[in-house]
Amino acid sequence: MERRVRASQKRQRLTAAAARVLHEQGMERTTLADIAREAGVPVGNVYYYFKTKDELVRAALAEHRTRLDELTGRLGRLPDPRDRLKGLVEAWAARRESAARYGCPTGTLAVELGKRTDGTLDAEAGAVLRRLLDWTAAQFRALNLPAPDDLALTLVSGYQGMSLLANALREPDIVSREGERLLRWLDSLQPVHE
Amino acid sequence: MERRVRASQKRQRLTAAAARVLHEQGMERTTLADIAREAGVPVGNVYYYFKTKDELVRAALAEHRTRLDELTGRLGRLPDPRDRLKGLVEAWAARRESAARYGCPTGTLAVELGKRTDGTLDAEAGAVLRRLLDWTAAQFRALNLPAPDDLALTLVSGYQGMSLLANALREPDIVSREGERLLRWLDSLQPVHE
């Protein structure tokens, strides 16, 4: 029991370290040693928890998905779906420094994984983004807005676009400016009458 | 003369091959051998034209900038700046298959270069995106629209966002849908009356 607990702690430490380091350095430039060091785990030991580097990447993506779920979970407690979406945008804006330095964790991973030809991981990052799209569409639908899927696409696309540009130009301000616009846009949307 | 011509042809072949392969495979997963093979050149010979792999990446980015300039040059012949911007969006939409498979050439390179800590190339991709932003802002300004820089940011951000999502989800349709929205948005913009 004690061992089991410690073991899962170690696994969790590795997962968290992977999420952090992969976000900052990208998957191609991150070595297993980097992650092991960050987690305080000997390199050889990593393989007891993750059979390959790809599995660590998978775990990091699962971690990002969990964090997304936590965020949408919190936002879900707000009564007005529009407030939930605005809360989402505000959460993005709050991370503008990180976005300008490292981009969106899931988006940048998706870019790197998309370059691979072996179809082992390239869908994983997309799945997290899909989950975000789905949740967002659900809010638009709850607002009784037309074409909620398209609106969700616009919102998430706006997020990825501003993150990428802020990252490419190293300008956190880009997130602020586009974030403001997205908030105004959300406010402007009118529900369909009966 | 003959030699000179062939030599520059080879350099050009290498640059074009680099632009293509780096777009498709990303810079970390692309080896010099990949580029050399694609260009039909022995590996050792690459170094006669480019002293390092980074220089090849730089050349590929310059190639993408040139293509951007050619596109904006052609669009610049249209009399109405609004038509130029719509032409830009249509050009993006026309490349939706490529975007869904490989993403935006410059945007995905920017993501990869952004992960590097040595400040040698990370600004290069950003510079191409900045060039696109500048040209776009100039069109909005010519339309006498307020806050042309913000509008440019919105348009280019929309492009990067839809490309990334289309790529991550492997859905060319995403580019079509968001492209349509951007066209409608461009049509809806009203100039300021004095």
Add this chain to the structure above:
Amino acid sequence: MERRVRASQKRQRLTAAAARVLHEQGMERTTLADIAREAGVPVGNVYYYFKTKDELVRAALAEHRTRLDELTGRLGRLPDPRDRLKGLVEAWAARRESAARYGCPTGTLAVELGKRTDGTLDAEAGAVLRRLLDWTAAQFRALNLPAPDDLALTLVSGYQGMSLLANALREPDIVSREGERLLRWLDSLQPVHE
């Protein structure tokens, strides 16, 4: 424990092999594969112990310094400083075959390292020679001889000169002849009377 021992044994094997091969072939003509083969270690494994080739060179120089310390340590047990110095010369003379074939290990490395412009290693070989100069000067000082630093310089310079010439001309006899002269010179030195 067992592992630890074997590991340090391997490191030691590599260091010894590096010292030997670098002495014989010089650092520019010695490949990591040469050293690895000599040590009975796969090439890739060398990097577990030494991050770069330069570090192996550093280790080899440390090895030579250690051998020098061992020699001067043994000589230090002799009561008469003059006998210590004569013992040093005799040790050099005993290695005349090696000197004629490969020169002085430290001296020849110093020559090669001196050609480098990156100031990373060029001082390392000099430091070993400085150590030899210092020990030698201390003996002259203990003999109450005037200008002990100059005398040390003369002795060590004589060693390096005869080693280089013996090596260049492939004549061990040169070491013998100059060694004899140095012994006579040491005998002729008269302490200062107060």
Add this chain to the structure above:
Amino acid sequence: MERRVRASQKRQRLTAAAARVLHEQGMERTTLADIAREAGVPVGNVYYYFKTKDELVRAALAEHRTRLDELTGRLGRLPDPRDRLKGLVEAWAARRESAARYGCPTGTLAVELGKRTDGTLDAEAGAVLRRLLDWTAAQFRALNLPAPDDLALTLVSGYQGMSLLANALREPDIVSREGERLLRWLDSLQPVHE
């Protein structure tokens, strides 16, 4: 004739450049391109004058031998052989800055060539040093001193030793100090009375 002259000029330029660059950088760290650039000759053209890199090294050594001959030729005009030898030492002392930075041109080349196992060039540098030994011995002989070969060995060995140490420790002063000693030593030598 014009062509011949120009051609031999080019050969001479290459030889001089080789002598200079090989002295400064050593033969292993010097590329043909380095020498060609220094001589202002296109790389491909070098092979019309020297079939291999080794031949360029040979030419550089011949250049150093020529310079030695010029020096001994000038010194030979002095009536007193002792003054000739002292003039030699003074010439060495005058080059102390170069010695501290790059060592003796011939001596350092001899060290590098001595590391080679193919017996193609290793004797060439030795031959230049032998020539110096021979000339020096001739002066001692003219002074009617006993064992002139041993005296020559001592003098040249002193030169190589002080050059190597000055180079290894980057201290021109070493040449000055040892040079002074050699001058005093030369003055102290007494011819044999019959």
Add this chain to the structure above:
DNA sequence: GATGAATGAGACTTCATTCAT
């Protein structure tokens, strides 16, 4: 489970030498 050590494939890069014009 735990861990330092081991391994080997493959990447980038350099350069003497040769070639085609």
Add this chain to the structure above:
DNA sequence: CATGAATGAAGTCTCATTCAT
């Protein structure tokens, strides 16, 4: 002779993965 271009062998170094204890 002249010259830019071409070539391929080799060298250093990295790293995911495996092994032995």
